Amino acid sequence: ELRQAIPQEDIKPHFQPIISLGNDRIIGFEALARWDHAERGLLAPDMFIPLAEETGLIVQIGEWVVHEACRVASNWPGDLSVAVNISPKQFLAPGLSATILQALTNSGLPPSRLELEITESIFIADVDATLSTLHMLRELGVRIALDDFGTGYSSLSYLRSFPFDKVKIDQSFVRDLNEKGNNAHAVIRAITTLADALGMDTLAEGVESSEQFDIVRAEGCCYVEGYLVGRPLPM
Ligand code: C2E
Numbered sequence: 001e002l003r004q005a006i007p008q009e010d011i012k013p014h015f016q017p018i019i020s021l022g023n024d025r026i027i028g029f030e031a032l033a034r035w036d037h038a039e040r041g042l043l044a045p046d047m048f049i050p051l052a053e054e055t056g057l058i059v060q061i062g063e064w065v066v067h068e069a070c071r072v073a074s075n076w077p078g079d080l081s082v083a084v085n086i087s088p089k090q091f092l093a094p095g096l097s098a099t100i101l102q103a104l105t106n107s108g109l110p111p112s113r114l115e116l117e118i119t120e121s122i123f124i125a126d127v128d129a130t131l132s133t134l135h136m137l138r139e140l141g142v143r144i145a146l147d148d149f150g151t152g153y154s155s156l157s158y159l160r161s162f163p164f165d166k167v168k169i170d171q172s173f174v175r176d177l178n179e180k181g182n183n184a185h186a187v188i189r190a191i192t193t194l195a196d197a198l199g200m201d202t203l204a205e206g207v208e209s210s211e212q213f214d215i216v217r218a219e220g221c222c223y224v225e226g227y228l229v230g231r232p233l234p235m
């Protein structure tokens with residue numbers, strides 16, 4: 001079914017807003033894949049992305065999502081940006097930068113308005129190859145964000161090895177802010193301080209309440225994404 005879903009265009013990105021805490025305005029959206037399944041309804045990525053990774057179909061799905069995301073974003077006003085998730089398998093597959101270049105060319109979206117989100121797990125396979133792909137992508141003029149920071153190895157050497165444009169602080173840290181007396185504040189502050197020193201922006205993921213919003217702002221995050229601001233919606 002997943003194989004058929006791709007040509008049938010049953011998989012589509014939804015878009016979740018991201019706001020800047022500098023001016024409280026929407027600066028762009030993250031594209032999040034949804035599978036509109038004939039019998040089972042709208043399926044979230046955790047229902048099919050792992051299978052797509054395992055079968056290699058992620059390469060085709062990812063290619064389609066980046067094309068569709070760039071096409072939709074090219075109709076947005078001003079310089080609103082779009083962020084697209086790139087899975088480890090997709091990152092390692094040959095032809096990623098050709099795919100990105102083609103999506104930009106077809107849509108006419110300026111490269112500066114596209115951000116690619118990668119996770120630390122891409123470094124595990126081969127650090128040198130990973131860095132060379134990251135630099136190749138950066139040369140296209142797109143921005144690179146490190147997603148889900150804090151959940152994996154959170155290696156300082158990876159952070160030092162590439163000048164990421166943005167570090168996305170994993171939603172688990174934001175969720176932990178709800179409990180009194182834990183060290184979630186300290187972790188968020190440590191990440192924003194470190195990222196700041198390295199010249200990288202920070203985004204807090206999964207902000208659901210105004211209390212969390214106030215804390216991540218006070219702890220120095222630059223951007224916020226979460227249900228408080230808006231849920232992923234089709235466009
Ligand atoms: P992610 O990139 O870290 O995306 C953030 C996830 O958190 C999204 O889940 C989003 O809907 C959810 N979220 C946003 N705000 C809140 C909030 O306030 N509270 C809570 N509880 N959740 C919030 P989603 O859409 O289910 O996506 C899950 C993951 O699937 C993504 O995590 C990303 O890693 C992956 N994914 C999504 N679309 C794609 C895609 O096109 N390609 C690839 N390779 N992976 C994708």
Ligand code: MG
Nearest residue numbers: 030085117147
């Ligand atoms: Mg993401």
Ligand code: MG
Nearest residue numbers: 147148168205
């Ligand atoms: Mg994330």
